[in-house]
Amino acid sequence: MSFWVKTNYFVKKIFPNYVWDIPNHENKVYLTFDDGPTPEITEWTLELLKQYDAKATFFCIGNNIEKHPEIFQKIIRDNHAIGNHTFNHLKGWKTQNEIYFENVKKCALIMEKQEARSKRQEKTLFRPPYGKIKPSQSRILRKLGYKIIMWDVLSRDFDQTITPEECLDNVLKNVTPGSIIVFHDSVKAAPNLKYALPKTLAFLNEKGFVCDKIAESTPL
Helix, strand or coil: CHHHHECCHHHHHHCCCCECECCCCCCEEEEEEECCCCCCHHHHHHHHHHHCCCCEEEEECHHHHHHCHHHHHHHHHCCCEEEECCCCCCCHHHCCHHHHHHHHHHHHHHHHHHHHHCCCCCCCEECCHHHCCCHHHHHHHHHCCCEEECCCEECCCCCCCCCHHHHHHHHHCCCCCCEEEEEECCCCCHHHHHHHHHHHHHHHHHCCCEECCCCCCCCC
16 A cells, blocks of 8 residues: 555656656645546635645646636636646556547647636646556657656545545655645545545644645746
8 A cells, every 4th residue: 555655766766757756945745636627626625725825736637627617717816736637537558649649638728728818828737647658658748848747645535445544644644845745626535635635734734844836937
């Protein structure tokens, strides 16, 4: 279990072109949320982040942006970062490259259209669903300017076989300065998320961590 929660040092070395963490001397950590925007869950997350003056990065599914543009706009208005998570949450390992790239592009176009409404520049952050992407897919996306963001700490909030307390422990026992932490603003993850996220934010605040967003200006 611990291997899947805290990304192994050797995995990071084997795949150096992926961003696993962002070392810094400012005690910053990077909360990320996958699979939204989702009614109620994403909005609840945004309100909680606001209470702690915490910034985060939301890796959004294009189909969800299309269905819930008003929530996507709220993420932008609250000055969080956004990233591409494909249009249909495709698993790269099982998808032909041409189909995969078209799916990423479809999500990017929707994001660009929505960002234009807010006069924001298009982001180039990308997280492959399930963390599964072929080397050939990664290579092309990086040539297109995408930064592939993985993670240092996986909360496993999506895992319905673990308790909310275990989900919280996954984060608190493994977070260090520079950690990229994964939560999910989804219905499936909600029971664990709604328990673990408030306590995570309280812990990080107490320990003097700063929750920042991943942005194009962030050293990667």
